[in-house]
Amino acid sequence: MTDMMSETGLLKETPQTTEAVGGMGYSVKRKEDPRFIRGQGEYIDDLVLPGMLWLDIVRSPYAHATIKGIDASEALKIPGVLAVITGADLEKAGLHWMPTLAGDKQMVLPTDTVMYQAQEVAAVVATSRYIAADGVAAVLVDYEPLPVIVDPFKSLEPDAFVLRPDRGPDKANNHIWHWESGDRAGTDTAMEAAEVRVSEDIYIPRIHVASIETCGCIADWNATRGQMTLHMTSQAPHAIRTVLALVSGLPEQNIRVKTHDIGGGFGGKVPVYPGYVLAVVASLTVGKPVKWIEDRSENLQADSFARDYHIHAELGATKAGKITALKVKTVADHGYTDAAADPSKFPAGLFNVITGSYDFDNAFVEVDGVYTNKPPGGVAYRCSFRVTEAVHAIERMVDILAHDIGKDPARLRMENFIQPDQFPYKTPTGWSYDSGDYPRALQKALDMIGYDDLRKEQLEKRAKGELMGIGISSFTEIVGAGPSHDFDILGIKMFDSCEIRVHPTGKVLARIGVQTQGQGHETTFAQIIAEELGFPVADIKIEYGDTDTAPYGLGTYASRSTPVAGAATAIAARKIRDKSRKIAAHLLEASEDDLEWTNGKFSVKGSPDKSKTIQEIAFAAYTNHPAGMEAGLEAVDYYDPPNLTCPFGSYICVVDIDRGTGQVTVRRFVAVDDCGNIINPMIVDGQIHGGLTMGFAPSLYEEISYDELGNNLAGTFMDYLLPTAVETPAWETGKTVTPSPHHPIGAKGVGESATVGAPPAINNAVVDALWHLGVRNIDIPLTPQKIWAILNEKGVTA
Amino acid sequence: MTTQHIELTVNGQVREADVEPRLLLVHLLRDVFEMTGTHIGCDTSNCGACTVLVDGESAKSCTMLAVSAEGRSIKTIEGMADGATLHALQQAFWDQHGLQCGFCTPGMIMQASWLLARNPDPTDMEIREGIAGNLCRCTGYVNIVKAIEQAATELRAPASTDAPAEPAAAS
Known part of the structure; x- marks a missing residue:
């Protein structure tokens, strides 16, 4: 796959523009920062x-x-x-x-x-x-x-009182919707035939984005x-x-x-x-x-919460550990109203991406939405469409299977991965993964962390009674919603947009349909235009967030800015380049076909001294354009993606558990991400650091829970514990690059990958540390109280 | 509405105001003096977005009354740069990508300036402990720690009238 990309020019592992231009691949310092570091940002309360x-x-x-x-x-x-x-x-x-x-x-x-x-x-x-x-x-x-109902299972009982009588006599219950995906009968048959079956109840608790x-x-x-x-x-x-x-x-x-x-937004x-x-x-x-x-x-x-999924999952496999079937039944607690922001066709978001990074034929997933006396939502926590819940479940189940059959979890993953030559890959629940190279990412993570040595160390420690665990997560994300045949919100198709205006002096104003909440779009979208047109980033101003001026777009969530509006930006720039070619041909008195585009200028093939820079062309667009051509140099594009993009990665976490207190310490965390071609490596690293921290947070600390009267037990930062710099691990990041074959610049989106991928790695590491004591599952957050109670029950507290 | 007259110094300038005794310092700065760089992120003094220096000590301005600032010297993010020249911490946060949405940044920079005044050469963990009262939701703190390390190095260098050192590579 990688070779093919390289041959087709899609792979951009090294920058194609000069540093002065600052196109894709440069860690251009952010254009938005000067106002923020001076305290001159303009937030709503200002x-x-x-x-x-x-x-x-x-x-x-x-x-x-x-x-x-x-x-x-x-x-x-x-x-x-x-x-x-x-x-x-x-x-x-x-x-x-x-x-x-x-x-x-x-x-x-x-x-x-x-x-x-x-x-x-x-x-x-x-x-x-x-x-x-x-x-x-x-x-x-x-x-x-x-009376109050906080438990969704009690809410579904036949004698439960009806929370929403406004829905009328036909809906005299607390069930909101049922949604299913995959082949129930085929999966039942495959599950029955499976040599090994593992099942588990996994609860992904209610959490809150809590942007500052x-x-x-x-x-x-x-x-x-x-x-x-x-x-x-x-x-x-x-x-x-x-x-x-x-x-x-x-x-x-x-x-x-x-x-x-x-x-900060994160979906909230x-x-x-x-x-x-x-x-x-x-x-x-x-x-x-x-x-x-x-x-x-x-x-x-x-405000809207995220998660609150009660998942029952069953995985079937051969004795050797080849996965054959997955069956999942989930109850989704939506509070008193379903205020999720999923695309219309998908009440449980893209939860059926739950087959993950693995190649097997039979899967069936069902989800039931339920009302309770809790705040509305089912929205986001740095992942809008239930991909986190799906990845958590499959990555936990794969680990449980590996432990049950006594196979190394890394090896079991390697043996079940969708292989690079299988892309585009159609999943048993109907998704098409655009590209991937899962073995390469996992192998890189194993090498970076020194996996074999860690397993030896774990055995030595265990012999001494010390608790150390290693957890892996090899996730597949699915972002960039989305193609208009499947994706709309309230009927509005989930395209996105960019409008570019090139001024006579060769300076650029571009407006995008997406918003920024810290992602750095003023910089990265300028880099896309710099890449396509050769204008220096410093000469390009990006605007957004004013509906009177920006073209219509569906906004920033679900890691969709780069996959959708980023594509629109590249396509709009290419429209400008097409018109520029005509103007250049006019200026150079050459045929369009005789011109070639390099480094921000059109030159006559074979006569490189005969050329016009994009800035000269911009001036001519207002002063000396060809007869019959409209003046000006502007373009707009509304981009309807042909498919979703599938960033992926492999994460490995090492934890130590204090037998005296139950405290989990993340000793090391290696994250290898593949988000396709990278626009700004510095910003991508920052997105991954932030995403990892928002995966770490609900793994160990955050939960919005309720007592039986419906009192919120984590309603302030005294009780809802955001990690500080002290707890947060020093993240180690690596990357592979597998460009999206259908995206104009081969990018995939990265904002949410790490939040999706990190929790199961941490959860798997903690269970791995305790597996020999007979522990199969502990639901996040893995608080000291929870772990200590288990250690105490097993009689191994220090 | 009973008010009380106060006089204090903000970023080197003497300022006066007639304020309700219950007015919080952060609201004095933001709503009365229109210096909106100091932010509010919580109501329990956990997040540190409102951090300023009061007589050189770091303080959460959402947890201090404006009248308690009578006669004292306040420094806010607006007082950090010297005209067009950024403070070493501001430059370092920019160089190291130590901010994303920017909302926690002013408080983080003020807290870091307090930390470096007390401990000019902190270890990684001393930096992390020094900013433990300031929450960031975007960066995972990695680049904030790097930024504070960069600023510490620069501030420890012998005083010079030269232009600020070339920023370190950002990636």
Whole structure:
């Protein structure tokens, strides 16, 4: 595969442009950083508009309760409190419910019942941040608590009370949807015939992205102009504009969504939260800009969560360890409404990528979505479409199989991998993997970490009673949603876009349909244009996040920016190059066919001194273009990807476990990633470091759990433990390069790979350390309490 | 609304304001003085996005009242660069890709400046412990540690009137 890529010119392991141009392959320093390092970023809470008011939210202390009354009279007596908005107010305008991206509906404010702790109950509009908070404290709400369901299995029991009677008598239960993929009968037959069967229950707990900037907005309604400007923390501003137009009835050309700088997203800034809608309603009501900024505790308790998948998996294999079948049954806890942001056809996202990096014929996957008294969602944690859950399950199951049959987990993987010559590979659940070389990535990781020596060390340590484990994860990601035949959100196809304008002086303005939340698009998208057109990166300005100017796009999540908008950028640049060729032919008085393109200029074949640089061509496009040709040098492209892209990698983790405390220490972690051709190696490394840390975090620390009354037990950073620099391992990274054969620049996307790949490596390492004690599975997070209890039960605590 | 008059120094400039006694220092800086480089990332003093220096000591400005800053000297991210010349820490964070979304960066730089003032030659673990009160969700800390190491090296070099050293290779 690699040789073929090299021959076709797709493989770009060394830069093709000069360093001064700074195209693909250069670690160009980020163009966005000068403002950030000076404290001059412009995040939503930094923005102050003339006459701006503040909105703060009254939230429910109960997970399920009837609202018997709301008394705002004391709040309204506070000087500076201008209004208190309740569900009854919204009901008059039909705005008390809003649609979710998943086709369910969500309360903006309740009229009679609250469904989870910290749900929005009323909004206070005031002249300052502090007075709004005073108003919230003074609103009296009379609640009558109702029974609570936090366990999705109990929620499915026939006698469970119905959480969502609004769905009507036909749906008098708490089951949201059933989704399945693969061949049930064929898989049952293969499973029955399997010489070895292993099964396990794996729970992937509810977690929260907790970007360091919380969510917020300023809604600015100008009644005279009929213009709504919504400044907000959104990863998908165009989609927000369209949803707002559909829900509010405002004409879409009079809605402008602007994102400014965003302090981390990770998927948590894709959904529409009630706070945004309340600010819009408040601004429409009072005719002034209204700002809403979430507190951290509101963010952790009410915004969309991720995961919460209860997975039962069964793997069939031969005695020698060749996998033959996989069967998976999953219960997905969506809280009180399905507010996931999956593409319409995929209520469980791309969870059926669960066959992973392995070649076998029979797989069947089913998922049931369930309501509980928890916040809505099923959204993202640096992986939007359930790939993390899938990879976790298959990588755990493969490890359990290896341990059960006494085969080294690395060898078992090598023997089951899809081989490089099998790509494009059709999986038993219907996906087509575009490219890969799994044995090469795993072998590189094994070599980097010194696997054989570590296994020897493990045996020596075990003989001394010390607990050391080694865990592997060889994951396949599936990103770049997506091809229009399969992928849409609310009917809008998941294309993405770029518009490039070359100015007469040879400087470039490009606007993209995706957003950046720290990925560095102002730099990397400039590098794509530099690669294609030869303009230096310094001469290219990238804009995004203003729906009045940027071309329509579906936004940044699911690692789709480079696979989709990156492709659009390359194609738009190539359209400009095509027009440039015509202009060059005119200037050089040569035939187009006689021109060749190298290093940012067209030269006449055989006469390299006869040439025109792209800058000269840009000037001519406005001053001396051929007769009959439109002036200007601009292009736009809306890119519909022919397929998804499949980044992959192999990770190896070494852990030591303290027998006295149950503390797990990640001693080493080697990550070999393959994201195809690399635009900016420095930025890719940074994405992998960050992704690994967000894989490490839920493996050892993070979980949003609830008591039986539905109280959130991790609603602040005191209880929801983000890793600090002290715990975070010193990541060791390596790479292989297997370009995507269908992507214009052979890239694949990288933002989420490490978050997807890391948890099973850590989980496998910890179970590996304890396997000889009879431990088969421990669900993440692998907290000291959990591990110590196991050690204590096994009688091996120090 | 009862207010109290305060006078303090911010980045070398004497500033005055009439503030409610409950006003947090971070809101004084951001909302009253319009210096928005100091950020707010939590409500439990865990994240450190609001870190500033108060009389040279690192402080989480979300956990200090503005009135407690009376007569004291505050340094924020806006006071780090000398005109067009970046502070060694700012330059190093840029060189080493020590930031992604940039939201934790001002607090991280202020905390690192406090650390390097106390310990000009920290080990890797001393750096990690020194910034343990500052959360970053994007970088995995690897390049933040590298950036602080680069700045420490540069700040330890003998004082010179020359232009800042050439940045280290970024990759």
